[in-house]
Amino acid sequence: SISALIVWVYYGFAEYSLKEMPIFLAILVLARWLQLTWTCRAFSWAGERILPIMHASFGQMSGIFVVTGGILAGFANAFLALEIGFEDMDHFSVVLGSLRLLLLGDGDGIDMVLGLDGAPQEGSPVTFVFLVIAVVVFCICVLNLFIAVHGEAYEKAHEKAHISFVQERATICLQCLLRPSWPPACFKYKFPYRKGAYLVLMVLVLPCWVMMLRVPALHPGLPSALLFVALAFGDSILVQKKWDKECEDQYYLWICHRADYDASSIWPADDGPEADSSELDGRHAGIKRDNFLRFERMAAEIEQMRRYVVDKTQGLDSGMEAVEKRVARVENALGSLVGALQK
Structure with a gap:
């Protein structure tokens, strides 16, 4: 699509002045390059990166984006109020x-802030205070926090890069x-x-498309429409299903699973609400959670x-009291016996 856009710009520049819509062209070109980059995610050499x-950048950064945007706007x-x-x-x-x-952190921005409120070029006490607060709060604190949060989010995302790619x-x-595919499923x-x-x-459509672009009387929309229809039809041919609906009973998907397998005995994190597959953590986060769960069990x-020891100790204390009472009784009996013998 990017090549087609470049060719269209080359052949249509003389008749249709693109100088009158540079913003639209810039947005279109940028969007197409971003789309091409995003399309590469399907390949192993680029998807895991x-x-x-x-x-x-977009999945776990909502909080810091709100904080950064709010302070920046403030x-x-x-x-502006100055x-x-x-x-x-x-x-x-x-x-x-x-x-x-x-x-x-540009110097021209510093000069602009110092010159607010009608202050001279070197600034005034008010603009100097605003400059110091802005530098300390935003440039030092917020931006470094933003970088730290983004780095942590990337580390977590990189740990499960292969899972995300699959x-x-x-x-x-x-x-x-x-x-939709062609021919339809009803066709044999x-x-x-x-x-x-x-x-x-x-091979048949591209030469026709190029020749139509060379005809000045034709609007570029006509060859573009031809190319679009040809690409859509070609894609429908490529995604044609290989299987036949009349023989659908011959296609199976077998999944084997041990009935006595208990993942929680090896990885405690695989048991309970933490095991949700939609919230897969990275390797390091999983190990930390496993250690935490093992510590809780221990x-x-x-x-x-x-x-158990306290209960047994309390039982021993009760037994010792009973033994002491018996010993006291025996001592009293022996004392009485000794006294009787002495008489």
Whole structure:
């Protein structure tokens, strides 16, 4: 799609001035390159590297994004408030200078903040205090926290990179299976060589597409529509199912599982609500949780043994009291006997 866009820009530049819509073209080109990068997640050489970055950047960063955005907006609003008394106030310059100071630590942003509220170039006590607070709070504290949280999120995502890659690949396969294919399931005829049919289709369509682009009287939308229909039809041929619905009883998926297998005896984290497959943790996090659960079990066993010892000790105390009473009785009896013998 990116190659088709470049060719369309090359052939349509003279008749359709792209200079009049550079913003649209920039957004379109950026979106297509990002889409191409995201498409590479299906391949093993890129998927296990792309997915941790995406999961760390957008999956576990919502809290720090809110904190960072709120503090950033607060300082930008404060800087705008310092300029509210001036008629020639330039909102864009103040916001741009705030971003340059807070996110980049740029010197021009520092000069902008020092010059707020009609202060001279070297600043005033008020602007100096605002500058120090902004640097300490945002540039030192918030940005470093943001980096630390992002690093921790990436570490967790990287630990389960292979699991995420396999899950994402299974999702892509499911999406391909659910896409419409040609010929439909009601047709008995199937393309025996899907890739060959796709190549033949492209060999026939691409020259027609190029020649239509060279015709000045034709709007570029017509060859683009032709290429779109050809690509969609070719994709439907590629995702053609190999199995036959009339022989569906011949297709099975066997899953073997030991009935006496207890994962909690080896990994305590596999037992209980922590074992939810949708919340798979990384290797280090799993080991930490296993050690914590083992410690809890050991603490419970120690507490049970302590109670047992206490109960036994209390029983021994009761027995000792009974023995002491008996010994006292024997001593009294012996004393009486000795006294009688002496008489």
